[in-house]
Amino acid sequence: MTALLELAGVAKRFGGFTALADIDAGFAAGEIHCLLGENGAGKSTLCNLAFGIHAPDEGELRIDGAPYRPEGPRDALAAGIAMVHQHFSLVHDMPVVDNLMLGQARGILDRKGFAARLEALGAEYGLSLSPFARVGDLSIGERQRVEIVKCLMREPRLLIMDEPTAVLLPDEIGALLKVCRAVAERGCGVVLVTHKLAEIKQVADRVTVLRGGRVVARSEDPAGEIDSLVRAMVGREFGGLDSLAMRNLGMAAEEEGRAQPAGGDGADAGGRPRTPEAAQFDGLTVRDAGGATRLDNFTLIVRRGEIVGVAGVEGNGQSELGDVIAGLAHPDSGRFHAAGRDLTRARPAEITAAGVGVVPEDRHRVAAIVEMGLTENLFLNRTKGFTRFGLMRRGAMRAAAEDQMARFDVRAAGPDVTFGSLSGGNQQKAVLARELTTPGLTFLLAAQPTRGLDVGAVESVYRMIREACGNGAGVLLISSELDEILAVADRVVVLYRGRIVGERPAHPRYRAEIGAMMAGHAADTPPAGPGGGADVDAPPAAGEAA
Known part of the structure; x- marks a missing residue:
């Protein structure tokens, strides 16, 4: 294809950091061109160069063969380039x-x-x-x-879309991809930045893979070359990809044998004895300052050694549930027990002491102090273990931090770097390292644990969570990524307007049903999983929070 927009030998530096180096790429009219790469690979920087947000330090951009050097988004729009940003404006x-x-x-x-x-x-x-x-x-x-x-x-000639499906329902994702195809068929070029391999397989005409700010692979047959594209992206053989990461990115075959609903008392559907309870939620209800019900009679049991996924579009009570578990909010009614203790109104320190790990949805606002060092953040919840006579034993803490970094593959120049200087994936691994090493870990809340992460970091995060489950912890996984829940969880409950409206085994065959419930279509049968759930056949209360 004849390129509409070309980049020739383009480089971009931010201080001493090289974000892009020697980039040659072309984007043509009438095609969907996907950009694939890990976090920090340079995808957003490339898009921002095209849209005039940044200027290249080296090389040249051309439109229709003529030099193109926008001084801002206004120039890009005038040249026929529009951009849909990941965060709405x-x-x-x-x-x-x-x-x-x-x-x-x-x-x-x-x-x-x-x-x-x-x-x-x-x-x-x-x-x-x-x-x-x-x-x-x-x-x-x-x-x-x-x-x-x-x-x-x-009426753009080139439409750039940066992670446009990150917050959409399953059906909405399919509809958006159809829009991308329709836009391309009308002669507009589409640049689609995505981490989801299923989307690449479905709509990409061409793919460019970035790693470390350089182009490391290209493909004009993305659907047939997914495995090689992922290997190029991460720079290594991806041993766990087919068993975990490929599934949680929507590439699963129709795998049989996933967890099934529970059978009679004391056993699951396969006749195996049920494990003890890790956590129990009994009628949790949370109202906001205006009196609107955000979490409505949330009732659920999570057993040790299982992962229960909570599916739902963001804003349907997940944040309020996470805040109650973390001790950041108290319910208006109902109880929360974990590790055999009533933690309904416990303080965060008491919750940690009970053996509950919390990975919150907003790692910057809640999970870390970004201005502090990595070492301090790794042990925020148990600094008393590194004190003697009231003084901090920084040498011992630093040595323990190095051990944690090696164990959980937290990549940084050293334990003394600031937390905010780490990539998103390494920040998340550091938070997981801290919470998964909670003494006596019995129950783990993992809320949106892979938000904004690339395929390599996703694989690493879910491997850690599965290992915690294998060691006997119960896990409540809250995620807006349905494919990830289906790949990792044992069963799925769906939150809509703060209520559990259905439960299904975490198997791809139930994807359409779960997606429908996420969109507000009530389940037609009550849940039958370990621990049960709320009265799922009752419709959401009128007038409550959407």
């Missing part, structure tokens, strides 16, 4: 049509005209939206549509 208190007019309308505002254009684009691409709906009232998937339509209204 919408004004929640404004209607959809007003958001679309921002930066595009001139002179007298023609809201009806923009609304008509919105409806026409929606019909053409299957992106239906209500023009006068308030953005803050839309679902995550609908907000994603607004971002895409905002770009399509500019």
